[in-house]
Amino acid sequence: MESKQQTLDRILGLGPVMPVLVINEVADAVPLARALVDNGVRVLEVTLRTPHALAAIACLAEAVPEAVVGAGTVVSPEQLAAVERAGARFAVSPGLTPKLIAAGRDSALPLLPGVMTASEAMTAAENGFTRLKLFPAQQAGGVGMLKAIHGPLPELRFCPTGGVTVDNAPEFLALPNVMCVGGSWLAPDALVRAGNWDEIGRRALAAAQLRPR
Numbered sequence: 309m310e311s312k313q314q315t316l317d318r319i320l321g322l323g324p325v326m327p328v329l330v331i332n333e334v335a336d337a338v339p340l341a342r343a344l345v346d347n348g349v350r351v352l353e354v355t356l357r358t359p360h361a362l363a364a365i366a367c368l369a370e371a372v373p374e375a376v377v378g379a380g381t382v383v384s385p386e387q388l389a390a391v392e393r394a395g396a397r398f399a400v401s402p403g404l405t406p407k408l409i410a411a412g413r414d415s416a417l418p419l420l421p422g423v424m425t426a427s428e429a430m431t432a433a434e435n436g437f438t439r440l441k442l443f444p445a446q447q448a449g450g451v452g453m454l455k456a457i458h459g460p461l462p463e464l465r466f467c468p469t470g471g472v473t474v475d476n477a478p479e480f481l482a483l484p485n486v487m488c489v490g491g492s493w494l495a496p497d498a499l500v501r502a503g504n505w506d507e508i509g510r511r512a513l514a515a516a517q518l519r520p521r
Contacts, residue, residue, distance in 0.1 A: 312418040316439045319351055319376055319398055319418070320467060320487040325477065325515040326351045327494040328380060328469060330358060336500055337364040341372045343505040344494065348516030353400055353490065355380035356387060362394045369395025382419075385411035392417045400490075402443050404428065409435045420467060424448045426457055429464055439465050441490065446471025451479050458485045474514060478521035491515070 310318075320326070327344060329352055331337050341352060352375050354365050361379070368377045378398040379391035388411045391399055396417065401408060404421040412419035413436065422443035423429045432440055442448055445468035449456070454466060468480050469490030477489050494511045 312416075313439060316398060316418045316420060317465075317487070319378070320420075320439065320465075322351050322376060323349055323516055324481055324488055324518045325349060325494065326353050326378075326467060326469075326488055326490045327512070327515070328490050328492045329354050329495055329500075330492075330497060331361060331364040331500070332358050332497075334360050334363045334367055336503070337367045338371050339503070339505050340495060340500060340508065341368050341375050341377075343509040344512045345372060345375050347509045347512035349494065349512040350374065351376045351378065351488075353378045353380040354396075356391070357381055362390060365391060365394040365396050369397075378420075382408075384408065388412065388415055388417065388419070400441055402441075404432055404435075404437070409437075412437070422469075426461070429457065429461055433461070433464060438463055439487070440467070442466045442468040442470075444470030445480070445489075451476075451483065454480070454483050454485055458483070474511075474518070477515075477518050481518060482520035 376397050379396040380400040382388050382399040382401045398418045400420045402422040420441050421437050422441040465487045467488050472489045472491050480486050480489050495508050499508055
């Protein structure tokens, strides 16, 4: 049986960019996902930043089965349980607390916790989390931070998120400890509200083709 780390490795290896999605209207969920998936971006992080996020996750899990839908901004055990019930296939957190560590161990859902410092990364690793989100990536030191941390902590792999753009993503992707990057530039709020699925599709196509620089 596949371990939760193996599941995360498989998911994070499906493409170079995981879009960070804020869905304000459930009606936008399917056309947004279709614009991304049809252009090569299959792994989607739907953040719990809106009242309709759980409903959007449930909708996508049923209506767009080829998408690998994860839940972002998971900050409590209750939220972790809720996104699992909604049909999310993985969860992402901006940080890691003792309660979330315990819930993440008990849950069948793979958890990608956020860290910002070497001590936080070591604490996560001590508790069995070796696939991590560097957040906020640019404020935490960006490419330089990831290069520095690879020496003493070579077993850790990251998905840097926060300040990552289409222009600097290749620099992150060139690092040996980066599996993919998280980005909000694929589907910013203005494009989603305007229903500009064509532009989102174009951004997805470009993101799917990003390569290390």
